Amino acid sequence: MSVTSTVEFEVRWGECDPAGIVYHPHYLDWFSVTRMHLFRNHGAPYMASFHDNGVVLVALGVECEFRKVVRAEDVVRVTAELLDLTRTRMSIEYRVTDGVGEMVATGRTRHAFVDKQQHPINVAKKSPELWSILTRMKNAK
Amino acid sequence: MSVTSTVEFEVRWGECDPAGIVYHPHYLDWFSVTRMHLFRNHGAPYMASFHDNGVVLVALGVECEFRKVVRAEDVVRVTAELLDLTRTRMSIEYRVTDGVGEMVATGRTRHAFVDKQQHPINVAKKSPELWSILTRMKNAK
Amino acid sequence: MSVTSTVEFEVRWGECDPAGIVYHPHYLDWFSVTRMHLFRNHGAPYMASFHDNGVVLVALGVECEFRKVVRAEDVVRVTAELLDLTRTRMSIEYRVTDGVGEMVATGRTRHAFVDKQQHPINVAKKSPELWSILTRMKNAK
Amino acid sequence: MSVTSTVEFEVRWGECDPAGIVYHPHYLDWFSVTRMHLFRNHGAPYMASFHDNGVVLVALGVECEFRKVVRAEDVVRVTAELLDLTRTRMSIEYRVTDGVGEMVATGRTRHAFVDKQQHPINVAKKSPELWSILTRMKNAK
Numbered sequence: 001m002s003v004t005s006t007v008e009f010e011v012r013w014g015e016c017d018p019a020g021i022v023y024h025p026h027y028l029d030w031f032s033v034t035r036m037h038l039f040r041n042h043g044a045p046y047m048a049s050f051h052d053n054g055v056v057l058v059a060l061g062v063e064c065e066f067r068k069v070v071r072a073e074d075v076v077r078v079t080a081e082l083l084d085l086t087r088t089r090m091s092i093e094y095r096v097t098d099g100v101g102e103m104v105a106t107g108r109t110r111h112a113f114v115d116k117q118q119h120p121i122n123v124a125k126k127s128p129e130l131w132s133i134l135t136r137m138k139n140a141k
Numbered sequence: 142m143s144v145t146s147t148v149e150f151e152v153r154w155g156e157c158d159p160a161g162i163v164y165h166p167h168y169l170d171w172f173s174v175t176r177m178h179l180f181r182n183h184g185a186p187y188m189a190s191f192h193d194n195g196v197v198l199v200a201l202g203v204e205c206e207f208r209k210v211v212r213a214e215d216v217v218r219v220t221a222e223l224l225d226l227t228r229t230r231m232s233i234e235y236r237v238t239d240g241v242g243e244m245v246a247t248g249r250t251r252h253a254f255v256d257k258q259q260h261p262i263n264v265a266k267k268s269p270e271l272w273s274i275l276t277r278m279k280n281a282k
Numbered sequence: 283m284s285v286t287s288t289v290e291f292e293v294r295w296g297e298c299d300p301a302g303i304v305y306h307p308h309y310l311d312w313f314s315v316t317r318m319h320l321f322r323n324h325g326a327p328y329m330a331s332f333h334d335n336g337v338v339l340v341a342l343g344v345e346c347e348f349r350k351v352v353r354a355e356d357v358v359r360v361t362a363e364l365l366d367l368t369r370t371r372m373s374i375e376y377r378v379t380d381g382v383g384e385m386v387a388t389g390r391t392r393h394a395f396v397d398k399q400q401h402p403i404n405v406a407k408k409s410p411e412l413w414s415i416l417t418r419m420k421n422a423k
Numbered sequence: 424m425s426v427t428s429t430v431e432f433e434v435r436w437g438e439c440d441p442a443g444i445v446y447h448p449h450y451l452d453w454f455s456v457t458r459m460h461l462f463r464n465h466g467a468p469y470m471a472s473f474h475d476n477g478v479v480l481v482a483l484g485v486e487c488e489f490r491k492v493v494r495a496e497d498v499v500r501v502t503a504e505l506l507d508l509t510r511t512r513m514s515i516e517y518r519v520t521d522g523v524g525e526m527v528a529t530g531r532t533r534h535a536f537v538d539k540q541q542h543p544i545n546v547a548k549k550s551p552e553l554w555s556i557l558t559r560m561k562n563a564k
Contacts, residue, residue, distance in 0.1 A: 151456075153452065153455070153456050154455055154456070154459060154469070155452045155455055170435065170437045173435070173436050173437055174433075174435050174436070177436060177495075177496065181496070186496060187436070187495070187496065188494065188495055188496045192495075212470065213459075213469070213470055213474075214459065214463070214468060214469065214470045
């Protein structure tokens with residue numbers, strides 16, 4: 001098993017649509033926030049360790065399944081777990097639960113490490129310190 | 142083959158992130174706009190034929206793969222194609238290309254027909270007129 | 283002096299633009315979240331006391347001045363204060379400060395009470411209970 | 424009189440809230456799109472002439488008044504007009520009308536020219552070519 005981080009979100013009015021429920025693209029935004037917490041909680045705050053360091057974690061693909069609808073002022077918890085890590089790629093899994101612990105959504109994102117010109121990089125070469133943190137995250141029990 | 146619709150988008154400044162490229166959740170927003178054009182262009186404007194009619198097309202799942210990055214003021218074309226249709230479900234496929242015709246992203250969304258209380262409905266029973274339009278869309282050559 | 287509520291926000295990656303700073307429309311979204319906390323903290327959760335109750339607090343006008351830029355992962359605190367209240371209108375003031383207490387932005391929103399068809403209502407008549415809570419908020423010392 | 428540009432927007436489903444109308448922060452996003460069209464239509468595309476050129480047009484303040492609500496699939500036209508221009512500042516006015524020409528909203532944004540580190544700049548010194556285009560826009564009859 002790999003490391004996880006959990007973030008609590010109160011659903012915003014502006015995240016909901018005329019059907020009165022969360023407009024589904026916002027789940028990907030919650031994944032993004034939780035992914036950044038996952039890095040920060042384990043020693044690699046995104047802005048300092050990736051962005052300012054010339055490492056961009058670009059999205060290659062996303063998937064999300066929606067099980068239960070939530071609406072404004074509901075509280076959800078999003079847990080991100082590092083699934084796979086190589087020197088060029090990373091994938092993360094997400095679970096969204098509501099206030100009574102029921103599954104609201106699940107998802108996965110796949111990413112590549114690129115530079116600011118969007119060229120693929122070997123993160124272990126580009127930033128050995130970041131690579132060391134990421135491998136510790138991957139191998140944590 | 143089923144029906145398609147294509148919408149042109151000029152990438153908005155506010156759709157881009159600090160990496161200077163489109164923040165990926167916005168692709169799902171473009172899919173949503175294009176899906177609504179697909180319905181309207183074939184006789185079923187979403188607000189009149191679904192929303193005001195008590196039919197909600199809730200998202201069950203989304204997938205998206207990103208091939209090429211685009212930035213503010215770039216123009217992309219999104220094509221939506223109706224893939225599958227039953228009395229309770231629908232799925233749609235999307236292709237995003239840039240100004241030189243290169244593939245930027247591809248995606249799929251799966252939906253269920255539900256009522257305003259989010260209960261599953263048989264759309265053919267709930268709205269025979271809408272069902273008739275949707276089946277014509279599915280069977281168009 | 284009237285009642286206030288303060289909410290802490292961690293700036294989201296997706297709230298920032300290619301200049302690397304918060305895209306300014308998102309300040310209005312933070313105001314919206316903080317306004318809803320203001321109501322809830324004083325006994326009138328928006329979804330239960332307004333939305334489900336047929337009372338819509340529509341925006342008539344907004345103003346915002348930006349003093350200092352913030353970026354992703356920065357933490358800001360937004361304080362909302364009820365300024366004016368009548369049976370048909372309400373106005374609220376906002377102050378945004380950063381982690382060192384410096385002013386980031388200030389703003390005001392003006393609202394009218396309307397029904398679901400967007401017709402103006404007298405909130406004291408439409409919902410005496412909500413009016414009672416709002417007047418207590420206005421008169422609190 | 425100064426130059427203007429007008430952009431037509433079809434209201435997106437995701438721009439609307441549970442009250443079924445446009446969530447008001449999105450008006451500022453439409454202003455942003457129309458402002459960029461204003462520059463591009465007069466010879467200064469934002470990405471090439473400002474962003475890639477090291478000139479950031481940061482927002483100092485915004486105001487918006489809402490007159491009439493619109494909902495998904497409605498079409499609005501936003502007109503931006505350059506109001507004031509100095510070597511360090513600029514202000515722009517916006518009018519939003521609906522399909523029957525009725526006023527939906529009006530607004531103003533004030534901006535400063537800054538560099539990528541958010542330091543104020545004299546745009547006439549930093550980029551004489553851009554300054555020349557902007558002054559032509561201001562003095563156009």
